[in-house]
Amino acid sequence: MKNYSYKQIKEIVIASTNRNKLKEFSELFKELNIVLYLQSEFGINYNEENNNTFFENALNKARHVSRLTGLPALAEDSGLCVESLQNKPGIFSARYASNNRSSNDIDNNKLLIKNLEGIKNRNAYYISNIVLIRNPNDYVPIMTYGICKGTIVDEPFGTNGFGYDPHFFLPSIGKTMASISINEKNNISHRSIASKKLIQELNLINN
Known part of the structure; x- marks a missing residue:
């Protein structure tokens, strides 16, 4: 049986079609000298997220992409959880304003502010x-996994982020997630925290 070692990983397909995620992961993973691709570069379309947890969604997406490409795959499932809305939108963050994947950031944010x-x-x-x-x-x-705490503000501010970033205020630095640079974001964001934990795991395996 072939020994699949993480040392052998030179390429990873990200189970996403979101170029913003590719940009963030490329910056976070640059020290590993691994080439990253989006699944769309292989002609792979959106995979339905029908599970009840972020982890299950991520694992399902990763297996789907790895099966179709034959390459190692990385999947991330993330979302916004608002305390007073019983942690919604949660796993439905990307499609909060509709029952399918066609929700856009503007509609999702409008519904969030309306519900608050x-x-x-x-x-x-x-x-x-x-x-x-x-x-x-x-x-x-x-x-x-990684968690980043903040508060929701009615008025959007900033153009550097995506999703709910313009309304996600970070009290510790007095800015919204969309108004900080990518370098700042990569120090505090939920995705960067989870990614750094992943890099630590890879380094442990490789040593």
């Missing part, structure tokens, strides 16, 4: 769950 009308508690957090598998039958995938 008259509510004082604006505490929220972003959560990112990452799964990396070496092959479709990898029974010991690496799984990490």
Whole structure:
């Protein structure tokens, strides 16, 4: 049986068609000298997210992409959880304003602010769950997560982010996620925290 070692990973397909995610992951993973691709570069379309947790969604997406490409695959499922909305939109963050994947950022944010009308508690957090598998039958995938806490503000500010970033305010630095640079974001974001944990795991395996 072939020994699938993480040392052998030179290429990873990201189970996403989102070029913003590719940009963030490329910056975070640059020290590993690994080439990253989006699944769309292989003609792979969107894979339905029908599970009940972020981790299950990520694992399902990773296996789907690895199976179709024959390459190691990384999948991330993330979302915004708002305390006063019973942690919604949660796993439905990308399609909050509709029952399918056609929701756009503008509609999602409009619905979020509408649902928070008259509510004082604006505490929220972003959560990112990452799964990396070496092959479709990898029974010991690496799984990490990261959380970034903040509050939701009515007025959007900033153009550097995507999703709910213009409304996600970071009290510790006094800015929204969309108004900080990518370098700042890569130090504090939920995705960067989960990615750094993943890099640590890879380094442990490689040593």
